[in-house]
Amino acid sequence: MAGTATIQAAPGGMSDIVRRSGLSTLGSVGGLTQIKSAAAFAAPAFKTRNVAERKGPVVEHFAEVERTAARDAAHDCFYPGAGDHLRPGMTQQIGGRTVTHYWRVSPQMSALVRQGEEEHLADAARAFALTYQLVADAINALVGRRFGPASTPAAAQAIAEAELARRVPAALGVDPARWASVLDRLLLQTKSRDKQGWHGVATGPEVTEGTKIVHPLMTLPGTRIGTVPSSQVVNY
Secondary structure, eight states: OOSOOEEEOTTTHHHHHHHHHTOSSOTTOSOEEEOOOGGGSBOOOOOEEEEEEEETTEEEEEEEEOOOOOBOOOOEEEEEOSEEEEEEEEEEEETTEEEEEEEEEOHHHHHHHHHHHHHHHHHHHHHHIIIIIHHHHHHHTTTTOEEEEESSHHHHHHHHHHHHHHHSOTTTTTOHHHHHHHHHHHHHGGGHHHHTTTTOEEEOOOEEETTEEEEEEEEOTTOOTTTSOGGGTOOO
């Protein structure tokens, strides 16, 4: 996966997740994965070397494809550990006592939220695999071949490009700007998990325990963590 889910331990873990998200409260999901844009990845490059051969008065040009590589990005990913997490700004005076509010995360909920955030990482990994990595593999499959003959270096390069175009999906083509655009579009598709409520969590009925008011984290009827693979989320 394109990153690692990092535990945020109680009692300050959930507060840190909320702070990192830029929200003022928990929101509808219990964790946070910050998917980066295409600019954070290393894109493959399609480069050729021109080889000229003279046959009498005629100079023939061939293009030889150079090996390339693509590099995935690591995305920041956080989930709350099991325990009672302080709710920021949720301390009050009741009957002369100071009462503090907490989110309570059970070990099962901690593991479930982690699994949900890892789904975002898997989505990002698939987006990379379908774009930059696929293109890099297609380019490297052409290494060792000669494309030509052609009357000019540009014409030989065009022959090599045409072969690359035959090997990659039409959605990608051979334009590096399009590769980046498609990668960005695929990376955004992971947001559908949250928008559809598949990662939805909420707080259950509060429980008073001495000077603590506890709000247990729980799933919702539409929560579908672990049931929708990346292949159903990230596609051209």
